[in-house]
Amino acid sequence: MLIAAVLATADFAGAAVPGPGHTVKVIVQSGYLPQLPVLVRVELRDASGRPDRTVWDADAILSETAAGITLSTNRILLRNGLGTGLITISGSGDFQLQVAVGPVQTSRSLRDLSAAPRTAAGGTLTGSATTWNGIINVTNDLTVPTGHTLTIESNTLVLINGVSSGTTAPDIFVNGAIQSLGTELEPVTITCANAGLRWGQIGHNNAQPSTYRYTSIILGGRATGEGGHTGTGPAIRPTNSRIVFENCNITDHADNTGTPGKIMIASGSDLVFRDCVMARSRMGPEISTTALLCTNTWIMHMRGPDDADGIYVHDQSAGQQVLFSDCVIVDGDDDGIDTLGSFVDVENCIIRDWANRLEDAKGISVFNGATHVRRCLIVDSTVGVAAKWSGGAATLVTIDNTTMSGNLTNVWANKKSNAPGPFIDFRITNCVMWGGDSIQSDFGETNLTIGYCDISETWPGTGNIMADPLFLDTTAHDYHLRPGSPCIDTGDPASPIDPDGSRVDMGWLTFVVPRPVLSVPAVGTSGFEFRLTGYTNRNYAIDYSTNARTWSTLTTISHRADPETVTTPLPESPMRIYRARLVP
Numbered sequence: 178m179l180i181a182a183v184l185a186t187a188d189f190a191g192a193a194v195p196g197p198g199h200t201v202k203v204i205v206q207s208g209y210l211p212q213l214p215v216l217v218r219v220e221l222r223d224a225s226g227r228p229d230r231t232v233w234d235a236d237a238i239l240s241e242t243a244a245g246i247t248l249s250t251n252r253i254l255l256r257n258g259l260g261t262g263l264i265t266i267s268g269s270g271d272f273q274l275q276v277a278v279g280p281v282q283t284s285r286s287l288r289d290l291s292a293a294p295r296t297a298a299g300g301t302l303t304g305s306a307t308t309w310n311g312i313i314n315v316t317n318d319l320t321v322p323t324g325h326t327l328t329i330e331s332n333t334l335v336l337i338n339g340v341s342s343g344t345t346a347p348d349i350f351v352n353g354a355i356q357s358l359g360t361e362l363e364p365v366t367i368t369c370a371n372a373g374l375r376w377g378q379i380g381h382n383n384a385q386p387s388t389y390r391y392t393s394i395i396l397g398g399r400a401t402g403e404g405g406h407t408g409t410g411p412a413i414r415p416t417n418s419r420i421v422f423e424n425c426n427i428t429d430h431a432d433n434t435g436t437p438g439k440i441m442i443a444s445g446s447d448l449v450f451r452d453c454v455m456a457r458s459r460m461g462p463e464i465s466t467t468a469l470l471c472t473n474t475w476i477m478h479m480r481g482p483d484d485a486d487g488i489y490v491h492d493q494s495a496g497q498q499v500l501f502s503d504c505v506i507v508d509g510d511d512d513g514i515d516t517l518g519s520f521v522d523v524e525n526c527i528i529r530d531w532a533n534r535l536e537d538a539k540g541i542s543v544f545n546g547a548t549h550v551r552r553c554l555i556v557d558s559t560v561g562v563a564a565k566w567s568g569g570a571a572t573l574v575t576i577d578n579t580t581m582s583g584n585l586t587n588v589w590a591n592k593k594s595n596a597p598g599p600f601i602d603f604r605i606t607n608c609v610m611w612g613g614d615s616i617q618s619d620f621g622e623t624n625l626t627i628g629y630c631d632i633s634e635t636w637p638g639t640g641n642i643m644a645d646p647l648f649l650d651t652t653a654h655d656y657h658l659r660p661g662s663p664c665i666d667t668g669d670p671a672s673p674i675d676p677d678g679s680r681v682d683m684g685w686l687t688f689v690v691p692r693p694v695l696s697v698p699a700v701g702t703s704g705f706e707f708r709l710t711g712y713t714n715r716n717y718a719i720d721y722s723t724n725a726r727t728w729s730t731l732t733t734i735s736h737r738a739d740p741e742t743v744t745t746p747l748p749e750s751p752m753r754i755y756r757a758r759l760v761p
Contacts, residue, residue, distance in 0.1 A: 195221060195235050195279030203276050203283055204391070204424070206366045207332055208290040213372055214249075214263045215287075216393045216426055218454060221258045221278045227473070228258030230505060230527060233654040235278055239264070242284075243272035257505045257527055259475050261454050263395065263429050265372070290334070299347075302327060309333050314370055318348050323385075325353035331391070332363035339374030339399065344410055344437075346377035346399035351384045351418075359391030361424070369396040375430070375437060378411055381418035381446075390423045398430035398438015398458070405491065406484035406515075407435070409459045411442040415467075419447040430458040435481025443467045450474045460509075461488040468497040471504055479509035487531075491517035493546075501526055512542040513558070518569075524551045531558040532585075539563045540584070544596060547573040554656060554685045556583040561610075563589040564603060565596035573602045578668070580609045580656050580685035582648070587612075592619035605630055607668040609646045609684035629669040631683050640669065646684065658688045666714055678761035679714055693717050693757040695743075704746040709757055711736050718760045719743055721753045733760060 204218040219237040223229040237253040246268040253262035269291060275284045299317040302325050310330040315337040321327045340346040359365035369376050378400040381387060400410030412430045430438040440455050441462035448467060453474045455461050459481050476487040487506045490499050499521045506513040508530040528540040539560040545567060555561040561581040566572040581587040587610040590601040599620035605627045615633045618624050629640035647662040649655040658664055665688045668681035675687050682688050693711035711717055715736050720728040731745050
């Protein structure tokens with residue numbers, strides 16, 4: 178008797194929620210001083226070990242194990258899998274900090290450093306090298322001179338004396354190099370020595386290359402105001418310098434009113450941010466004539482009455498690249514990415530919630546220059562992408578395979594008093610622009626060339642459609658396409674094909690094909706006959722095995738009509754297991 182068993186593969190992947198498949202990672206200094214705020218970074222990680230960006234919002238709940246210990250808050254809000262919070266610890270003694278996100282939890286040990294010795298520092302460092310460890314108290318301006326390397330070892334707490342007001346506070350001036358070498362379990366913290374006060378800034382001026390690794394830089398900003406935006410003091414000031422930030426947190430340089438400082442002003446420099454967080458400041462970095470590589474970085478929660486941008490990029494020199502890749506830029510009072518005369522690439526980023534206070538807040542604002550957006554999600558903002566022009570070559574914006582939804586306006590060719598237009602060139606392909614006022618132009622349709630897009634209003638262009646894209650669940654911010662979506666396989670046929678070998682889809686997320694199903698086989702005149710139920714215009718391999726460990730392919734089906742009959746020869750062995758799987 179012949180026995181055939183049937184398996185199926187390739188489950189549909191929808192939006193995630195915190196659950197047993199996740200892990201929680203916490204980065205926090207290993208020691209604390211009572212009443213001095215501590216930065217806690219929480220990541221909800223998926224199986225790949227990265228923050229799970231599909232978990233839109235989640236709460237991390239904090240608790241402590243020791244009697245007499247109190248935390249200033251027990252909640253950190255995670256945005257797309259990551260969040261930070263500034264926590265004040267009252268009481269004394271060592272304790273375990275417990276962190277739970279839904280059913281997933283972890284803990285970290287924090288040691289009371291009240292009795293630990295402190296080493297005072299200030300003035301100009303001598304010799305060619307200095308090493309800091311333990312607790313360092315910077316009491317006045319400190320200079321790292323040319324040719325000198327300051328190494329900050331892991332598990333070091335740098336306390337810089339602060340002031341309550343004004344723009345003059347102790348600073349660190351770097352003409353040589355800083356190597357701040359924290360680790361995941363023993364990071365470096367650079368903070369204010371006094372609760373309620375703030376220190377000045379770290380300035381790299383014509384400095385040697387520096388690295389900050391697993392370092393939290395918090396509670397600065399009492400520095401001289403400068404820059405084209407906000408006029409507030411930066412916590413970090415690179416000039417003609419190269420700095421690499423890896424797994425760093427640069428946060429809390431302003432309160433909710435935007436006082437006193439912003440993250441950074443940079444000029445003539447070369448900056449790298451990898452796996453960093455910038456949060457809760459007057460604005461994010463303001464960079465000019467500076468190259469920037471920003472990957473896997475969260476920029477969030479910028480507050481202030483005007484120009485509270487996630488980042489402001491302007492006046493890049495020839496050959497200077499600005500690239501944002503795999504970033505989350507979320508929640509501020511002005512623009513997520515603001516540009517002026519720059520050349521910027523934005524790919525695989527989530528840009529959301531730039532709509533709090535200003536009527537013209539934008540996910541991305543382009544003023545002259547050129548910006549290229551690929552495979553991004555831009556949602557829940559006043560304007561998704563806006564472009565302006567004031568002179569020179571036309572402002573160029575290309576947008577490909579991007580989803581814009583939940584915005585009052587998705588794309589806007591904009592005329593303002595300082596940007597009279599009309600030389601704006603939008604080129605938009607393979608996108609979903611659904612809901613609100615999809616397209617607005619102050620100069621007419623000629624500013625926008627749009628093709629193979631799903632738009633919630635009629636617009637001229639080859640391959641454009643106007644149909645509900647059938648997102649899986651917009652309430653849960655799951656922008657996967659449902660089976661049967663009009664955006665599946667309807668992108669520009671000249672574009673590269675999707676990974677499953679099909680024509681490119683419209684929008685941010687490539688359609689994930691539901692699992693194929695093979696029916697129980699029947700014995701026909703030519704062999705076993707199966708009915709294959711799958712997604713059309715896809716290729717499926719029919720495999721067999723006698724032990725469910727090693728598999729051989731019987732045939733590959735180009736699935737054009739659903740369901741489809743598949744015939745295979747009768748096997749010689751007494752039992753076979755069959756499966757269907759998607760192939761390119």
